[in-house]
Amino acid sequence: MTIPHDIPFESPLRTPVETPEVLDRREGPYGEVVLRRHGELLQIIANGCFLMDTSDGRSERLLVDAALGALPGDREAPDLLIGGLGVGFSLVHAVGSRWGRITVVERERAVVDWHRDGPLAAISGRSLADPRTDVVEADLLDHLRETSDTFDAVCLDIDNGPGWTVTEGNESLYSPAGLAGCARVLRPGGVLAVWSAQPSPEFEGTLRNAGFQRVRTEEIPVARGVPDVVHLAVRPG
Template identity: 75%
Template sequence: MQHAYGPDALAPVTLDRREGPYGEVVLRRRGDDFEIIANGCFLMDTSDGRSERLLIDAALAALPAGRPAPAVLIGGLGVGFSLARAAAEPRWGRIAVVERERAIVDWHLAGPLAGISGAALADPRTAVLTTDLVAHLRTATERYDALCLDIDNGPDWTVTEDNGNLYSPAGLADCHQRLTPGGVLAVWSAQPSEKFEQALRDAGFHGVRTEEVGVARGVPDVVHLAIRAA
């Protein structure tokens, strides 16, 4: 997720508007950038993808050295920066992307966002799963070496009420179960959360820490990192 533009920015132009099972999702263009709005809440734009790239880079750096072709699950396709970063890194093996909004998937496959994600989606390592992330983590049988999750503005600022389940004790237990021993959980947030850091420790993760990315105004974007014991 990213911060919205300031009050003096160009007026946005709506490119597509869809009603889905989770409400309304809108793709807009503002100048040269694109932005996604869900149920009237600004989610992200293409103006600055540093923190989405950090989500991937920090997870890979935190994995045990020498782990061959680690598998990564990206929760939330968004504007595609995280997926593009993962596909540009040859060390990753299997790359799964979970995105519950069919409209967002369509905007990447045959729409304005294809310029960001086209090469990544064509990568044979990549698979897109159009389903709810929380449900997938609860019911899937495969494990991943890294979970890189960016479906909200953060644990303390969810887009829809049911997204809060991801950050609950049960949701974090599902994350823990889906990781291989020594695997990494990386969670994007628009602001640091000491409460969430403690929740990660309570869920059995260790090595809990937070990396920051400064923004033009306000508190920094962050990536919360936690490790499943080997």
């Protein structure tokens, strides 16, 4: 093809690519965590691996809604435990629903700081200030073993799910011992909802072997690739 000399031409190879801007970088007890801005998106990176960003939030909303929908209809203002603060979508959606007490357990101090007075406060600020919300800075497994609180539902949005963990030690949360901790804080008939970046039939079997009932998986369509999913299970009454 001949390009007329009077028509400007820009090769796609020369189209500028926006470089992510690192807003904060911390070395915590579980490795490096980074908050960066890429265009309009805020992204959380853990130990060099992308975890999540502010692009959508559908899967976080489904996580919370699926847990609420699986509860008996007679539970008004049920209490919720959210494992992982992330970019705040799960908390924000929970505050906008009919949940009662909402406890969020987040082990990375950096993530909590980004929400309290950092760039993520624009997303979660009002939800953190809601009187129903309590943020606990702790490892979730430790909290499950030590707390005396009980909940109607537990929503886990930790790492990339049971089949693909980034941070060493997170896989134990999805083990029989970790699931026993979840069951311990659930009231009879309570719901466990687990977000995952990919389906895991093996994890469904682990849930059943741990004593959970009504185990099922809901898919969340994505633009390309394997769908995200939410694994649901109920503690026997």
